[in-house]
Amino acid sequence: MNFGFNEEQKSLGETVAALLADFPALTGPDPAQARDPAVWRALADLGLFALLVPEAQGGVGLTLVDVALAIEALGAGLAPPIAASTLIATDIIAREGTAAQRETLLPRIATGDVRIALAVMEDGQGYDPAQVRTMMGGNGVTGVKILVPDADIADMILVVARVDDRVGLIMLSRDARGVAIRHHADIDPSSGLCEVTLNGAAVMDGALIGHAGSGDVISRLMDAAAIVYAGMAMGIAARMLDASVDYAKTRVQFGQPIGAFQSIKHRCADMAVAVEAGRSAAYYAFWTAAENDPDRSRAASMAKAYCGEIARDVCNETVQIHGGMGFTWELGLHRFLRRAKVMEHGFGNHVWHYERIMAQTLAARAVVADARAA
Template identity: 85%
Template sequence: MNFGFNEEQKSLGETVAALLADFPALTGPDPAEARDSAVWQALADLGLFALLVPEGHGGVGLALVDVALAIEALGAGLAPPIAASTLIATDIIVREGTAVQQASLLPRIATGELRIALAVLENGQSYDPDAVQTVMGGNGVTGSKILVPDADIADLLMVLARVDGGVGLVLVARDARGVSIRHHADIDPSSGLCEVTLDGAALMEGALVGHAGSGDVVPRLMDAAAIVYAGMAMGMAARMLDASVNYAKTRVQFGQPIGAFQSIKHRCADMAVAVEAGRSAAYYAFWTAAENDPDRSRAASMAKAYCGEVARDVCNETVQIHGGMGFTWELGLHRFLRRAKVLEHGFGNHVWHYERIMAETLAAQAAGGKAQVA
């Protein structure tokens, strides 16, 4: 059995990486100048947002595992977060949306006409979706969301809210009555993190994603988002590893490249092992999502927790290997560390996901299933 990516999947990742390289401001030193609206249109023209859309709705009909390397490239290129959010929302609509929602939304997503932001986290609440306090009722949607990437440039908000005693996903137009958006002052201005206040926000027709009572809508969102974030984290980690190795080969100290010193060799080797292990975890999680495997939630949490830690540590090590230059604004390594910290806490940090892994494993044991080693 071939567990590797095929040539088309590899080519897709390389193409996305090459496109993002044409926008140097994305990885430039100043995060405040890294939000370029032309990037979205370039990705749309490339056909990125049509990849997960079924052929019957004007797309290509691929699964998440097919775009894993493209998602890595989005991370490595510090692409606008709205691109990843829209891909995640597309997966949810394809898997859980009603026929009417799919017919209305998917063709517009495929052409790049529709951008979707994910509004999940709330101030003072945990990462657990069941802790959400935002409510959808007869008067619309009421509540407040924080750390919503690129909410100010989205066309739709996919909002986690309480619905009829349960928890579901509700679509709200960004310019709907009762919606107000305020930018956060945060570690990574290029992420466009916003606070979204919903004061009886007007509901669009067919606002509730999926059929009422559908049990997998919210778990699928948390899993798909965790997996996509893990993939982007590994893209950044791999790029920082390459930067460290290249610098170690060219920076000369005491008459030889610093890569000849054991302390630097060991750091680079440790990073390389961590990156490969993280990629394995992420790729397996992408596969479970594509196949809707029973191990999906546990795989998603393993990938999100571990890959977030790997990206953070590799970014920190890269700064250290570059010495004093690594701390300078002009070199731009801080851009990747900033984004890594944002991704690390999006859709559950490592603590929340490790606890989720234990809960999933214990539940499987209690049910008589064969526990897998995390």
């Protein structure tokens, strides 16, 4: 495969980055002031949410590989999480939705008229979606979801729940009867993490996504979300690397820039190597998702686990290279570290994903061994 992005893909990433730069509050020191509703409209007017929508539904018909650099830019610019959630939901609906669901939802997503939050995690249930207790019954959907990014500003919420003794996806209106939302107190207020309580939440017609399809819908959701989060993590890591190098070039100590000191050089070099390695893992995962390659789930977990660790470590190193200034509120480095820490635990932390890789690898080896024995 060719990891050399073409000019259109590069231009898309640069355009998204330039647009987000027009909203300085996104990366400003105060995370409580970073939720600007105008950002969504600007991204929608740019056409970001039409990119993954098939042409038949009024979109551009691109793949996750085509938008990989744009997703990195979303991470680097600390864009509202609802943007990433909507892109992930678009991929799921386009691949697993019925014809009616695609015709109803995708044109509105393409124009930016529908924002979709993803509700997966539950208190005390870990990261495995197979363990959810939220359930759809005769009176609606009942359960409690936690750590749902931007649920309060979403138009719809895509909920992982039990349906007919299977785990499935249910699309609910945020304003539906029986839906209550409250904010979590967390380290990154700009992520808009919410608790969503469903008390017999009303289910609209055609609410089940992929329930009668390939049976891959939950795995696809977790994989696509992990890959998108890995891409955004690399955007954060790359931006912090640039900040470290720029500061090392301009901060003078003992009569010379601190970048001339071997210890700083080594730190910057180590970060640069880590960022490039993480990008390789993320880009491969984007490709497997775009092609629906058999290695998709394993690649998604490798990228999510590795890129999350890289983003966290590079943010910490950047704070250290900036010295005492790195710890100040005004410099704003804490914003990127906060977001990286929140994203590290979204859709599975590194431990869960490493265990998933191990289980899939052992299962594949067992299949090979059985085939040889036969």
